[in-house]
Amino acid sequence: MTxxxxxxxxxxxxxxxxxAAAAHAExxxxxxxxxxxxxxxxxxxxxxxxxxxxxLSKILGQPVVIENRGGVAGNIGAQLAAxxxxxxxxxxYSGSPMATNMRMYRNPGFDVMKDFVHVGGISQSxxxxxxxxxxxxxxxxxxxxxxxxNPGKLAYASGGVGTPSHxxxxxxxxxxxxxxxxVPYKGAxxxxxxxxxKQVDFALALVGPALPxxxxxxxxxxxxxxxxxxxxxxxxxxxxxxxxxxxxxVSFGGLAVPKGTPAxxxxxxQDALAQALAMPDVRTKLEASGSTVHPSSPEVFARSLxxxxxLTEKLMKAASIEAQ
Numbered sequence: 001m002t003x004x005x006x007x008x009x010x011x012x013x014x015x016x017x018x019x020a021a022a023a024h025a026e027x028x029x030x031x032x033x034x035x036x037x038x039x040x041x042x043x044x045x046x047x048x049x050x051x052x053x054x055x056l057s058k059i060l061g062q063p064v065v066i067e068n069r070g071g072v073a074g075n076i077g078a079q080l081a082a083x084x085x086x087x088x089x090x091x092x093y094s095g096s097p098m099a100t101n102m103r104m105y106r107n108p109g110f111d112v113m114k115d116f117v118h119v120g121g122i123s124q125s126x127x128x129x130x131x132x133x134x135x136x137x138x139x140x141x142x143x144x145x146x147x148x149x150n151p152g153k154l155a156y157a158s159g160g161v162g163t164p165s166h167x168x169x170x171x172x173x174x175x176x177x178x179x180x181x182x183v184p185y186k187g188a189x190x191x192x193x194x195x196x197x198k199q200v201d202f203a204l205a206l207v208g209p210a211l212p213x214x215x216x217x218x219x220x221x222x223x224x225x226x227x228x229x230x231x232x233x234x235x236x237x238x239x240x241x242x243x244x245x246x247x248x249x250v251s252f253g254g255l256a257v258p259k260g261t262p263a264x265x266x267x268x269x270q271d272a273l274a275q276a277l278a279m280p281d282v283r284t285k286l287e288a289s290g291s292t293v294h295p296s297s298p299e300v301f302a303r304s305l306x307x308x309x310x311l312t313e314k315l316m317k318a319a320s321i322e323a324q
Contacts, residue, residue, distance in 0.1 A: 025264030028088055032063040035091040035255075036084075038077025038098070040070040040187035043159070044125050044208035044291065045093050045253055051285045052122055052255075055276035060268075064091075070187050073160035075101055075108045082115040086260030088269065094118060095253030097163050099308035103316060104162025106323050112305055117261055119270050121254035121296035121304065122277065123286055126230045127168050127204045129222040129239070130195050130214070135202075140222050140242035143202060147178035155181040157191035157203040161324055165191060165204040167312070168225050168249035170319035172204070172239070175247050195219060206251060207232060208290035225249040232290050252294060254301050270298065 035053050039045045046068060053064040069077035074097045081092035094116060101108045131137045137146065147154055158166035161184050173180055183200050185191040192205040196218040205219075207230055213219040214233070223242040224230045226249075239247050255273055257266060276282055277295045286293050296304070316323075 025262060025268055028265050028268060029060050029062040031089065032065050033060070033089050033091060034065050034067055034084075035093065036077045036081045037066060037068050037093045038070065038074035038081075039068065039093075039159075040189055041068045042189040042209065043070075043187045044206040044251070044289070045095070047208055047289045048123050048253060048286060048291055049093050051282060051289070052273070052276055055279055055282045056272055059272045059275055073101055073104070073162045074098055075105065075110070078112070079109040081256070082110040082258060084258050086258040086262075088257060088261050088265035090258060091119075091269070092116070092256050093253055094256035094305070096251050096305070096308045099305040100162045100164070100167065100312045102309050103312040104321075104323060112309075113302070115259050116256040117259055117266055118298050118302045118305065119255040119257060119266060120273050120298055121252060121294055121301040122273070123291040124250055124252045124294045125206045125208060125291050126224050126226040127164055127249050127251065128207050128210055128214075128224045128230070128233060128236065129172070129202060130192070130205050130210055130219040131202045131222060132195060132198050133217065133220050134198065135220070137202075137222070138220060140239065140244060143222060144176045144178055144244075147173070147176065147180055152179040152181060154201040155183050157194040157200040158182060158184050159188040159191050159206075160184050160186065162312075163188075164249045164251045165206070167315050167319065167321070168204040168247070170321060171247045171249070171315060172225075172244065174319045175244050192219070204249065206290070211290045230290070231287070231292075252304065254296070266298075 037046050037049050057064045084090035098112045137143050156169050188206045189209045191203050192209045194200045195203045196213050221236045223237050223239040225239050283293045
């Protein structure tokens, strides 16, 4: 076979594939879409996806079915999404925990930068240090004093190994030269409930799952781990204001599809996502849940994930955390 003939065949095949992708995009979506949430129901990502998914269902004209696949800090759901057909009918809530897991786990079972096409960012969530009201602790200073007086005896909950709640707590302990026992749970809602139920002494909870407990008097917020105060917890100081600078943990998330999903389909999902996040009622609901709406382009979102991987390396080194 001559080079000219080979080139002609390749060009013809490429043209056929492009035509097929374009035809697929014209009819997409023609059936329900599955959106995998790699975390438990009731967590901040789950709430975010349900609010956004409802708007996307109306925009795209097909049901967006939420499927919670929690476990191993989000690895199980991410693995399922990475292996799904690249046809646009399987989405996954991607974000900082998936990037963190690239370093927290020796074999997470997926590559956040290679196995997905990241459609765009959706929101950011702050973390807040919470304790039980019965603990008698009302400030970060008091918490640190108790930790130092009882090295390794107090316990803190996290949403799983490598989650922002885990890394943030270890950074807090490192910065304050204190110790505590780590008790990982399957998600943010479970870890938050553990503090409210007095099974552990404190946690770095996402604002969304913690907010109802705080408003109901079942949790006492001590500080938020963000550069500025959270709009839903305006009376709660930042950790820097509470006397512990240079410890900031912000979780972010968005939408991704399996690698190989046709570009025209990705573009259609991207446009729909941008339209949904521009809706006033969607923004109001997301912000009421404790999140901050933070749309971003595929390029910016992918870059944020890559930066998160590098940041995780630094955090693990600073907190002396070994990969699982």
